[in-house]
Structures are given as C-alpha cells and as structure tokens.
Amino acid sequence: MVRLITHNLLACHVKGCTSNNFPLEFKDVQVVVRQSEFNPDFLRGFIAKIEWTALVGAARELGDTSLPEMQPETLDDDFLHTLHHVLLEIHVEEGVMICPNCKHNYPISSGIPNMLLAEHEIG
C-alpha cells in the first residue's frame, strides 16, 4: 500500500543517478482507497517536508485532482482534509515505479515496493 506520502519521500538511488531521479512515475497501478483517521497535527508537522509539485503530479497520475497547483499559505480544515486524503488514503497496491532519469523499475507487490538495487547498480 504505497501511499503518496511515501512516494513523496522516495527517490531513485541507483549508482550515479543523482538528478531528475524524483518523483518516480507510476505504471500499471492498482489503486485502493482506504479511510484513515484524520490527524491535523501530524499533517501540520509534515507539510514542510512535502515536494508539492511532485505530490500534485502523483495524485493526478492516479486520477485525483483535488489538490491546488500551489501550496496554500493558510492551512484551513477543508484543505487539511483534502491533503489527508491524498497523502494517506490513496494506496497503490500493485504496479511499478519508474525512475524518470535511468528508467529503473521498482516493482510494488501487495503494497510493498521493492527498492533493492541490483549488483551493478550499487556504488
């Protein structure tokens, strides 16, 4: 269940792949939406870590267009609920994440992504 919060934190880490290695692109995904408890304090604490453009892009790739292009300056309740849904309730169960730069495929199976590198990809 790769959530978009996780997707926003993972970059390709193949040896030498250091630019344009984020965000990973989704392919052949199966998405499940699961309700989860709303924790506004967690979101307020985490928001500074988000790469906003990457999050908006990933959500759109998965068919969710609820987030604004630009990160709003005031964090009202409506916005936090939207953010909660996108970050924590959309799960990618199956599929692949592909590095936009080196095209390495990171497969997702039963919700667990395999980010292991092959022998020739490590430094």
Place this chain on the structure above:
Amino acid sequence: MPAFLVVFAQSHSEFRIPELESVAKLHGFAISFPSDCDPSRPFMIITLELEEHAHLLARRCILIKQIYELYGQGNTYDELHMANKANSHLWSPYVQDTSFKFSINAYNHRIHESRQRSIMESFTYMKFAGKIDMKNPQIILGCFEEYDTALGLREDRDGNFHQVYFGRLVADGSARALIQMFDVKKRLYYGNTSMDSEVSLLMANQALASPSKLIYDPFCGTGSMAYPIAYFGAQVFGSDIDGRQMRGKDGQGQPPGVFRAAQQYGVVDRIMDLCTFDVTRNPWRCGNLFDAIVTDPPYGVRAGAKRLGRRKELSEEKKAANIEHQLAARTTQQPYIPPTKPYELSLLAADLVLLSRYLLKPQGRLVFFLPTVNEHYEEVDVQSMLCDGMELVANSLQDFGSWGRRLVTIQKTTSEAYLPPSFDGEMRETTGHVPAHKDFREQYFRGFKKDSDVQ
C-alpha cells in the same frame, strides 16, 4: 514537591529510571530522584509537582506496578511513624469519613497474619473514623517492608527489613496490561526473531512514541517494534533488506504478515508503509524526517545482519556475465534477488548513529539494542559510537549471563543539517579501540572465549 513511592515490577531494573524520565519528558513535567537512588531496588521515591503526573506515569510506564503518595519511610517502625506524624497534613483530609483498607506487604518475605494485624494497629494514632471496606474502599493505605534477600529462615528474617514504607495508593500501573495484549504467542504473524512484548513496549517509551509523530524502523523484520509504537499513536515506517520477513509465507491473497498483525491490534492505519531495501543503499529523498528511529538490528545469533554486496569480488569476466543475467531477469519481471554480504555489528552500530543524525529531526531519538559480551564491555564501547550532535540519553543492560543486550537511547542535539553517511566503514580509519560487540556473532558461537583459550 510531593514525594511518591513507586513499586516496580521485578524485571529490567536498569530500564526503570530511563523509562520514568522518558514518560515525564513525553508529557512535559519534571521528575526528580534522591541523590542516593538505587534503581536495583523494587521501591523508589520520586518527587513530582502534581498527583496528576503520577497518574500519567502509571498509565504509560510498563515497569510500574503501583504508585503511592509517600507518607513516611524508615529503617524501623519508630522512624516510619515519626515521619508519618510529621506528614499528617497529607492524610488529615481522609480522617473524617473516608472508607479505607490497609494493605500490608513485604518484598522477599511474607509477613505472618498476626504481625500484619499488629502493624495495622500501630497506625491507630491516625484516628481514621471512616469505615473499613475490604471490597471498595475510597482509599488504600499501603505498608511495605523491603528485605534484602529471601534466603534463610523466614522466622530469622522477620522484622529485619532494610526499609519500611507507608503511603496512600494513587494509581495502579495500567500499562502492564499491554504486555499481555501484545504477547507474541497470540500475534497473528511473528517469526523466530520477534522481540518480546515487554521490551518492545519499553523501546516505544524510550522513543517517546505519541500521536502526530513519525517513527522509522530500518530493520523492521516481522514488525515487533511497529505495533506498540503505532498503538501509542505514532505513524510507523518499516524497511528491511528481506521482504519475506515483512510479508510472511502465507502468500497469495493474504495481506503481508506485518499488516495482518497490525490489523489485529487495530493499528494498521498507522503503519505508514513498508518497503524492501538495504538501509546502506536507501532511497530517502531527504533527511530531517523522523521523530525517532527505533530498531532491533539483527546481530547474528538467529539471523545475521546483511547488506548488499559480495563477500568476494567477482572476476571481470564473471561480472559481465552477471550483469547480462540481471538485465535479462529485469525485463521478464522475474523477482531478482541481489547477493548480500554480512554486515559486521560494530560497523552497523556506528553507521546507524550517523544515519540517524541525517534522518532524525532535531531532538529526535535513536533507540536500539546492542548485544555485547558482559565480561569485556566497557563504557567507551557505546561512547565511541557517538558523533558530533548525537548524545547518549540512556544505556540499560538486559543481562543474560555471559552476554547481554544494551538498550541504547541517543538524542540528536544538533539542528545543523548533515549529509547522509557513506556506509564505507570497512575502509574507515579506526581509533584502535575494539568494542565488546565487535564480531558478536563469532564470539557468541565461540562461547565468548578469548582467542587464546580456543585450541
């Protein structure tokens, strides 16, 4: 400040003070200990500003059996009664019409019923006028005799106690029930390296797990650390080099094992995600992410730590053939399992501290177990793992005889940004100090004998 008597469960004595301090810090109140405090004793006097703080401790500390408001203590009953009389302002509100009962107990001893009665009668000067209610008293007055040892004849020992304490019960330690709740044997998914529930709860407390925090376990395994942390409200992220540990064998159609166990505890929602990767080759986009890193690294008795790589480098020819094979596997979507090599424990521990400095937020904590050979352990073993900006908070031994494991709590005290570690410890210059946890696995299987003892 009011004094309280803490009655501890009889285990993990070195974890007692760190746990009290952590839970007080989590709730943001002060706690202090007398200068001659001996944590190996089952009774401890602490001072707190408010009685409410004692309730908070009793609700969260796994090692607390009970907390009493302290009315008096002494080497003898005469001393105890003198102290109790001097504290009459503490108990005078209950004199008029509060129902009560006495509870007379001893540690390392059993007090005969007739003497229990005479102890109760010795408190008649308090003139409690309320009714004695054995079932539902409004207050319970506890008296404890503490004996140094249970050895010898009971008759000889009787009355020769080390110390006697008296007070009013404030709270029973309700967190102890969690040990049963998280019992590994009742868990839907576990493995042979799963951490026992009491210790994993202690680790969650050292990590200050609470709602709105994000906590990471880089050697997640079967998820033992994740469940109590999530239960206390934090979001947990787990990674492991071996995805099979997190998934389990039940396979097709079933969610991975860690999710199933988390479901059992009603916390699956707080397992943010699980991910397969080698922590020395990690995909984290940035640092400064986590409130705590809590982990039980594999140290080799049942399962050794592994990292990507080979024990011996291949020849150029073999390397080329290998890459060809790997690329072919990749296109057909066959699961490819890269080779791994052992990850020596002292390198792993040093890397873990550096990684935590990168990944933790300022004030964040690293909590992990370090196995060690007791005979050879020196304080410098742990001190030498530290680096700039990382300070030792607690170091508690769980003793198994010739070896033990130390629960180490380290805090990030810097707000400077550091680069991720290079994980090239094999090449690093060493200071010459060899810690007792170096090559722990080999030492374990040698029975902790020195090289010179082995023929």
